[in-house]
Amino acid sequence: MxxxxxxxxxxxxxxxxxxxxxxxxxxxxxxxxxxxxxxxxxxxxxxxxxxxxxxxxxxxxxxxxxxxxxxxxxxxxxxxxxxxARDTGLGRVRVASETLLTVTPLLGSFRAAHPRADVRLFQSDAEDMDRRLRAGEVDFCVASQPLTGAGFASVELAREEVLLAVPYGHRLDGRESVTVRELADEPFVTTRPGHWQRALLDRLFAAEGLTPRLSCEGNEPAASQDMISAGLGIGLIPAVSRRAGTETRVPVAWVRVDAPGCHRVLTLVWNRDAYLSEAARKFREFTTSRPFMTHRLPDARRDRAPGSVLARGHLL
Missing domain, CATH: 1.10.10.10 (Winged helix-like DNA-binding domain superfamily/Winged helix DNA-binding domain)
Structure with a gap:
């Protein structure tokens, strides 16, 4: 052997x-x-x-x-x-996340605070993150879905509302809120199964005994807002996208979804039995010792004004 x-x-x-x-x-x-x-x-x-x-x-x-x-x-x-121990740096920390927009400011702030750390980032869906943690390919996952592997430890980082994005001029443009049943016949732009946006969409519709209509499903969550703006459908977008001011680049209207559980829970997950470098330990302390993101949502009608500047929510 x-x-x-x-x-x-x-x-x-x-x-x-x-x-x-x-x-x-x-x-x-x-x-x-x-x-x-x-x-x-x-x-x-x-x-x-x-x-x-x-x-x-x-x-x-x-x-x-x-x-x-x-x-x-x-x-x-x-x-x-x-x-x-041989190297002079802090070692390497490897992080997987479903969406890069969520963790980019976080990792940038960590690198600024610890420039000797070697930071590696991977984009993964929930299944791939679970596999990577088990195999020791990553140290941490910033997950939008539960990872429940044996030996996994986790801490909640943030909860944020998920909004409905619709093209300007859509029948729901200007609405404050909408129910899931009102969306039964609307085509949705979403991600493939395995991503958190798709899991949330399926869960919201299943709670009403409905199945969502899909106009587009893909592997690139960041492209959803562009397709919605182009009139290809409507979609669920995390509030962080709105707070980051993405509609100044990709114009859409925002509507709140009147349904329990229409939010995203971000957790930091790691394998408690795995070795963590000094850089990884500092990353965990850095990430969990301060607010991960702000939660205030700007007023929908005020932020619809052309050229308005959104209140930005920083991840750190």
Missing amino acids: DLLQLRYFQVVARYEHISRAAEELRVAQPSLSRSLARLEADLGSPLFDRQGRRIRLNQYGEMFLRHVDRALAELDDGRRAVRE
């Missing part, structure tokens, strides 16, 4: 698919299969149930994977600790 075999087993166990694991590991499938066979022979027990091309972890594989994950995580943490 060697370290390479254990890493191969870990990746295959994650995918339960030889070809996908071989692609990630950049090894030939026959070589990967032989490595697994030698590992199973060394252990004296099969780790997977094989049904044709499909494989599934069996009870022995699940048991062994828990120990392999802990052992490899300890080795990775040891390498990081030695590297950071």
Whole structure:
């Protein structure tokens, strides 16, 4: 049994698919299969149930994977600790977020306060963030959806209202608020399943026994406001976009949604069993020791005036 075999087993166990694991590991499938066979022979027990091309972890594989994950995580943490002790900087902090607009000012402020920290940012949906935390690929996630993996710790950073954005001249332009039922026949611009905007939209409509009509679904949340402004539909947009003054660039009208739970909860999530560099520990302290964003929402009609300057909500 060697370290390479254990890493191969870990990746295959994650995918339960030889070809996908071989692609990630950049090894030939026959070589990967032989490595697994030698590992199973060394252990004296099969780790997977094989049904044709499909494989599934069996009870022995699940048991062994828990120990392999802990052992490899300890080795990775040891390498990081030695590297950071050798270097003169604070080390690296790796952060994943669903939307970059949310964390850009945060990371900029942190870099200004700790210029020796090496900051890496990844854009991920909830499923990918969960995977990255489990695999030790990131230190923290700024999540807009619950991440409930075993061993995860979290702290709430902020709650903000989510508003309905509509094109100027739309029938709802000028309304103070609207119910979900009034939106039943409206086409929505939204994200694909897995992103928080889509999860919120589906949840609000499901509460009324409805299914939203979709005119566009994509992987780029930042493009939603542009498409709404162009008249392709309406959509749910976080209040931070409005406070940041984005309608000076992409003009839309804002309407409040009269429905419980039409808000976004931002949480900082980390794996409590994972090693954190000095930079990561300082990032957690920096992020949780002060208000993450302001919550005051400007008056809708006042902010509709051409050329008006929105009250900006800074993330730090």
